[in-house]
Structure formats: structure tokens, C-alpha cells
Amino acid sequence: MASTIARCTKRTDRFGAFQNSDPRPQLWVRFAEFARFFRDVVNDETVPDGIPYAVPWDQLEKKRKISAKVKSIRVKLNVPLERFHITADGRYRWAGKT
Numbered sequence: 001m002a003s004t005i006a007r008c009t010k011r012t013d014r015f016g017a018f019q020n021s022d023p024r025p026q027l028w029v030r031f032a033e034f035a036r037f038f039r040d041v042v043n044d045e046t047v048p049d050g051i052p053y054a055v056p057w058d059q060l061e062k063k064r065k066i067s068a069k070v071k072s073i074r075v076k077l078n079v080p081l082e083r084f085h086i087t088a089d090g091r092y093r094w095a096g097k098t
Helices: 004-020 028-046 057-063 070-075
Strands: 046-048 084-086 092-094
Touching: 028 046, 046 070
Parallel strands: 046 084
Antiparallel strands: 084 092
């Protein structure tokens, strides 16, 4: 959680510095930078859809490959801490809605 906050703070500082670098930045440049920032934040909080929680990692790895990113978000006990799920067709879904 602290690392996520640190990354977001760093990115918002970088976004603010980008905005203040030119007194008259073009709208599409600001939007493109914000879109990149937002996409990175969402991807940092996303795990693939269909990974059950509260199941030990060794049991899950017998059925499918679990990435290190998922393990870092869900930590040691496979607790659902993510905010988004990504479906097989590439769509994002809010993790609170099952």
C-alpha cells in the first residue's frame, strides 16, 4: 500500500511538473499525459479475472500460472486488495462488483 501511494505521489508530482512547464500547454498534450498516468495507476491495481481469493497459492498454481504481480497485490494470504479485474477480452471491471 505504501509503495502504491509513493508511486502515485511521484506520478502526480511529475504530472504537475509537466503541466507547469509551459504556461500555455495544448489541451491534447495535457490529456495524453493524464491518460498515461491514469492507465498506469489502474494497471497497478488490476489482477486477471477469475482468480479466487482465500485459496492457498500452491493449490491455485496447480490449476493455472499465477504471476508475481498478482501475488504482490494479493500478498501472502491471497486477500483481495485489488480495485479492478481485467477480463479475457481486455475489459476492466470494478473488483467490488462480482
